[in-house]
Amino acid sequence: EDKKVTIGVSIPAADHGWTAGVVFHAERVAKLLMAEHPGLNVIVKTSPDAASQANAVQDLATQGLDALVILPSDPDPLVNAIKEVKDAGKFVTIVDRAPSTNDNSIRDLYVAGNNPALGQTAGEYIKAQTPDAQVVVIRGLPIPIDQQRQDGFDKGIAGSNIKVLDRQFGNWNRDDAFKVMQDFLTKHPKIDVVWTQDDDMAVGVLEAIDQAKRTDIQYVIAGAGSKDMVKKVMDGDKLIPVDVLYPPAMIGTAMALTAANFYDQIPVRGTYILDATLITKDNAKDFYFPDSPF
Amino acid sequence: MVTPAQPPLLEAVGISKSFGPVEVLGDINLSLAPGEVHAIIGENGAGKSTLMKILAGHLPPTKGELKLDGKPVVLAGPVDAEARGIVLVHQEILLAPDLTVAQNIYLGREVRKGLTLDDKAMNKGAAEAVRALGIDIDPTTVVGRLSIAQRQLVQIARALLVPHRVVIFDEPTASLTLTETDALLRVILDIRKKGAAVLYISHRLPEVKEIADRVTVLRDGKLITTRPAEGLEAVDMARLMVGRDVAKLYPDRVATRAVDYALEVEGMNVPGYAHDASFKLRQGEILGFAGLVGAGRTELLEGVVGLRTSHGKVRLNGKPVHFVTVRDSLRAGIVYLSEDRKGKGLLLGQNLGINLTLAALGQFVRGLRIDRRKEAKALDASIAEFDIRTRNKDLLAGQLSGGNQQKLLLAKMMLLNPQIVIIDEPTRGIDIGTKEQIYKFIAELAESGKSVIVISSEMQEVIGICDRILVMRNGRIVGEVSGNHMTEDEIVVLATGVTSREAASMAEQA
Amino acid sequence: MTDTTSAAPLRRSWRDIDLRAVAPFVALALLLVLGSFVNPNFLGLDNLSNVLTRSAFIAIIAVGATFVISAGGLDLSVGSMVAFVASLTIMFLNSGMIGNPFLMLVAAMLLAMGIGALCGLANGLITTVGRIEPFIATLGTMGIYRGLTTWLSQGGAITMRQPELQQLYRPVYFGKVFGVPFPLVAVALSAIVGAFVLYRTAFGRHVVAVGSNEDVARYSGIPVNRVRNVTYVIQGLCVAVACLLYIPRLGSTSATTGLMWELQAITAVVVGGTALRGGVGRIWGTICGAFILEIVGNIMLLSNFVSEYLLGAIQGAIIIIAMLVQRSLVRRS
């Protein structure tokens, strides 16, 4: 007889490619886990913003939980909501985005991609390949994870001759990135490298470059590891030589680990950081999932 | 009772109409012969407009039926009625304010040229239609910029544009002056000559006397009588309408002897409307402002009380004052009652109490809150004092008839206990019984030492109640008449610059 | 002028007034019944108290919106204003300018109210003195307030730092008064004060007059612009009160705080029976509208048969259905 366990999973709504990947993997893993453990019930809920995610956490708690797996859309505003679940003695797993105080007073398990590393890997790659490059940066939305990636990037390029010409927000949105890139191209006669930190935005950036027929841009670095970008890397696209992995599948890892806490007698408390692996032509096929929506 | 020679064109048989539990029309029978002008008269709220709306398909009757050419018809709506040749000129102005005169006149029946509109033809047609009424308005003017009178005429032009067999005029002359009225009456006679029938509503009984073949009197939603106009004098009509003798419309009064001026205005300019206007108002005096429609009387006095930007000197009881906003003048004891009752006087969608106390709300505040009991008492008192006829005190202001709205507006402004009262078109669209009450009220105001300014386009009215009359033309005060110079002729000469006979013939030529 | 207060709608309106006021409450009751079918926990005290508590922000903001809308205005900037006011308040709390935590908290609250009032006043002045349509004016300030927030936070989050302040402040969202969650008390107070001002005072009368017919109001000596400005200030104060509840709940703000709240607040007002064209205001209906919105979301979340992708779609559909139910109720009368 299998133990009855309910795991609530709270994630941001799919509002762009990466979060869509998160939703996809959360649902996929939920099915797998429930098939594996007949007593296990996994409830996945998505929310569009921090305030409604706080509501969703409350609503999940109302349904009676043994564990909460949460990928906060914005971590700090959700601390109080998470704490309430934790204080009720439930098992809490935080995924990806860490609140300012990220210790065992608020969660049992922390599974994350490495936001600073995502920026840093990109920065270091540029430093290694083109140490004198003129770079433009298209940021995401003005929220903390974006800032972390930015700081990581600055650390990555520190000590080189790399010059950041401009930084603007592209809101993790293809259309906005297209627009910003068009204007960057107008404004700066010579751009060597574009860093967009997100594969969705890279789509817009590539179109803008293509349209302007500019040949000065040597390459674009995005991040996340969407199937389209990984495919480009695999195919040896000159503009997309590499991609920085920031896998949405980490939510699945977190859910599996949380389930393991109940069903396998192994200790899973602590911090699991996934690498911000650099996807290159050589290893690209390991990261290519053609069925994922992302 | 006279039976017309020809079979009736349009007939109403046993028409009743109720709004909810309230019956406003009961068992009305009316027949309309081709080639007759049939006047409907009655007090405010007698149900005239309601009956006309039923005849023109705007409202369905609760009981009874209509017959057109002897055959029963059910009018599906105003458009259906129009298609059958029944057109209605509304009492309220129903025009789209953002469209031009021509666009309004042709609305819903545009002239097309292939896919596109033939604006040239429409502008021409509209210009002609308007000129046929004896005025000249540029057809490309936006209606929102016309005066009420001009809108009224545009509305008439619109109605007469389609082929018509029955034309219903619901108080078409309420906002018109003498010359325009004359022109309209001639148009009506024209319509009659062509064999169509005209239903004509007016509170101006001499007009009715002049033009009608038969007269039907309504009182409280009941048909009192239908009679040939021959031999029916204005006083008789008034008696039938009101149900009592209306012996004297204008109260007797002795002109004030006061020498002190309550209000002195010097060199007042209201940009675009009035220029260099100076006048003085004595204490206890009733001062009239006459002039043609559009002479700028309204704007001048709105400028004086701070409702419009204006430049000039104003002295109140000898002390110089400057009213930047209307609040200043209200506080100084001057109230202005707008000619546009519905647009600027009352909140039609709110109830009587809210309207009554709106301007004087300060008196009803105790502590922080409004004293609703005091408000209710004030409403009762005003209903009694001003004889506001309402079946229900919870009614919305918009549900009152025009005359009662005017009384409510008076009551509202009198709560402020003003020293100077400016009334713009005090009896526009108001029945003779109510007029008498309002004139009496104005006279009492003056008696009690208050000063009154009356702006009116009805010559008889200013002559009848004022001590002195100023005449405006083209934004300027062009003259003053008083004593036995207060005659229509003198005023018309001043207002137009020509004698009334010349004016009438000019209108004819136009 | 082209006065077409045609007879028909007028006649209908006075009798409907009652039904129209009741309609939102009927819709709420129906939703409660629906919810109890969807999930047995729905009618639990915990769940209901959770839901009502979190509707507090929108409810309080919507009380202000009721004033603005009754006076014929509109305020699209409230969501950004929440972010802006809350951010400044947290920054002040973090500044440690006042040693005594209690005094600090009181000062911060006063500051929030002041900033809220100023933001509201700015909206008001732009629409009244600048004579710009409220829709556009407040769309502009919406961008301004949110932009300033982004700039203050330098793209990150602004988070309360002092734990003792946080501890002290926490009960303002999480505490209870006689078993009633404090935010609900705040909602009730706002609504009572709002209803008093709107229905019982001269100012409230003026608001309705300005919203029904600006000209009549002006000719009656009502200072139209001042009344409008004050409604915007009231809106700002309501936003500030909502912020005071919001800060202890999440303890932090970012550039996305309050995103789209303006639409929710306006929806609450309209679902509550206030017409967008002005001239009518229903404070209690508004509160009910805010509850309805939050309960719809809650039912969605508690039900397990709605794909999370469809959540927004169903929420939209329910709003439309709620309005249709209202209309048909009113029409049948």
Add this chain to the structure above:
Amino acid sequence: MTDTTSAAPLRRSWRDIDLRAVAPFVALALLLVLGSFVNPNFLGLDNLSNVLTRSAFIAIIAVGATFVISAGGLDLSVGSMVAFVASLTIMFLNSGMIGNPFLMLVAAMLLAMGIGALCGLANGLITTVGRIEPFIATLGTMGIYRGLTTWLSQGGAITMRQPELQQLYRPVYFGKVFGVPFPLVAVALSAIVGAFVLYRTAFGRHVVAVGSNEDVARYSGIPVNRVRNVTYVIQGLCVAVACLLYIPRLGSTSATTGLMWELQAITAVVVGGTALRGGVGRIWGTICGAFILEIVGNIMLLSNFVSEYLLGAIQGAIIIIAMLVQRSLVRRS
């Protein structure tokens, strides 16, 4: 007689009508001057053509919005509708139902127009037959269309798959006709057709009449509801045209496609001089308004002295200033 008296005010009136129509163009000219100071590349052909081209979506949608708003309506759902229509169209293109790529493309375009028209009709029916205020009705459908898009894409992106189709389709956004980018040609065509329908046909006249005074329109035998519905259908068709330009640009859609475009379209309409209360429609002003919005953003990005965090704030401020300039121009006349 009266003709002499009316002469003076009449003359005044046509003069300030003109200024009101001209005001947006003056604002645009001022912005162009400002831009040329900010960055020498600003007035370059490349930059201007980029900016105008990308304003095409909003401009075309705003032409439809001009109809809806002139008739006294409002449509908040257009942004979501873009996402919905574009997603369905891409899915159809991916389905490979028709072998011949050219025919496939034509069929897809027709399909997009059909879906756009249907979505618009739905909006229209909810407001006219359902008698729900347009603000709320289209807020509801905004949720519905976006929700459905999210569901169709399962939260991800919907991307065109066949490269040959993509190649064939690309010129619709990136191509030029006699050196003019194709999207600009599309804007011009939409505006010309829109202006023709609004100013030269009976239907256009009816649209304005309905927006100016619904009762008057009804008494004049104009089928008010039908006119309103058709304006929403026109809005839907304009959205579909915008989609047809949008798809070849990035070849994909996601749940965030068209987010907030409704606010941009409405702003373009109002900045262009059309009043939100209805009764006036200015197609060319609308186009100008759309250009203004895009140019403001472009100037910000090209300038070196605005913090990226403050962009939104300054954009909001500029909209307000543009409206103030307009007002003062009109008032001074």
